[in-house]
Amino acid sequence: MVNVIAAVAGVLVLVVVWSSVLRTVLIPRRTSSRMARWTVRIAAAGGTAIARRLPRRACEAVMDFCAPVSLMLMMIGWLVGLGVGFSLLAVAAGVAFDSDAIIRFFELKLEGAAGALAVFAAVSVIVMIAIFLAHVVRFVDAYSRRERLVVRLAAQASQVPDGDKVLADYLRSGSRDNLDNHFAEWAAWLSDIHNSHANYPGLVYHRSAGELWWPQAALIVMDAAALVDAVAPKWAPPHTRVLLDSGTACLQQLAARMGIVIPEMTVSLHGREECSFGDTVQLTTAAGLPGERDPYRAWAAFQDTRVRYAPYAVMIESRLLCQPDLRKSEDEYPSYL
Known part of the structure; x- marks a missing residue:
């Protein structure tokens, strides 16, 4: 029963994570995932609260990091979600969470279902990082388009x-x-x-x-x-x-x-x-x-x-x-x- 619950919970977590990734990066519409919105709110709220109490130059330095930090928080959130999801599936597959088993899991040295799960987890992480990099490229391109007319108008x-x-x-x-x-x-x-x-x-x-x-x-x-x-x-x-x-x-x-x-x-x-x-x-x-x-x-x-x-x-x-x-x-x- 514990294995079944862990397997179902792991699958649900992975579905939620990948749904967030696809909704943020690959679905073209005037919306975004909750992960994207909440990481921005957290970074902006923290940065603004600090920046209001600082001199102008320091204020600018803090606010400069709001957007990059929100992107990093989003990526970290996705990776943590993958880690939780695959950890639950590993429990369902009978992987013992001792130091030796964890090392062999990340080194892809396990056999059977646990080994296949480790390979799938590694591939998922690589694919997610690639998708995130594509998201960053689009982000920078949209920023460049915005600033192009602003710079021209500033003249x-x-x-x-x-x-x-x-x-x-x-x-x-x-x-x-x-x-x-x-x-x-x-x-x-x-x-x-x-x-x-x-x-x-x-x-x-x-x-x-x-x-x-x-x-x-x-x-x-x-x-x-x-x-x-x-x-x-x-x-x-x-x-x-x-x-x-x-x-x-x-x-x-x-x-x-x-x-x-x-x-x-x-x-x-x-x-x-x-x-x-x-x-x-x-x-x-x-x-x-x-x-x-x-x-x-x-x-x-x-x-x-x-x-x-x-x-x-x-x-x-x-x-x-x-x-x-x-x-x-x-x-x-x-x-x-």
Whole structure:
């Protein structure tokens, strides 16, 4: 009876472990295994709690390790699961857990069912390590895709209000179709972030390569699209709404995965506290944007769209400790809410 129970328990443990592995690495969908999510939460919670109490440089050093540590915890969890599962099967096969038997088990020197089980365990470990390395390669590739546009945008903008200048530059230097191409590229970028960061939760906490962070970059490009949609809705290129919809879904759902809750609001000044909307309208219309709405109606339309994404981007920045003034807890930032 003990052998039967041990065999059933071992098989169940192995099924759960391999289900977690396959769901995390090989099943393409906007989700991930519980192992991937919980290891990220543990690493992020521990890293953030420590980093908040450290100077800026030390804070960055601690936060740099959140994503790598979450990956290592996930791998360790899988290996421990394999160890438990095969240990239970070894008990069912009659392997005595003394030092000599354990050494012969790992040296693949046992015979019969125990020997076959040892070979199967070794093959499973090798296959799992190979799958994990493939997962790391995909993780790094997704990170590179995210940072590629951020680095390019950083040459034009470093703060949220700079999005007005970026939009004005595009309006002066190109046609409506050219602006639509930029909006399409940004929409595809945000959709890729949405998909990859849902599949690989650790990517959310992986630090940016430069001074501009991906939530800030998302806020800049979405503000540009929201301005076009608010000031000239009939003239707006086709991908304007695509960019806004994909970006809103990305930020809202990633914020929800991080446990961020934003109360309902009617005005969002996040990052634009010192930016006059009248000056923004004047700058963009002078650059070639048709003024189909007066500034008051445009302001209302702009805010109706912005409250759906800007607060989420800022609170994600706060959770990631992106800026020195965002290192305190979210409860100390009522202005953001």
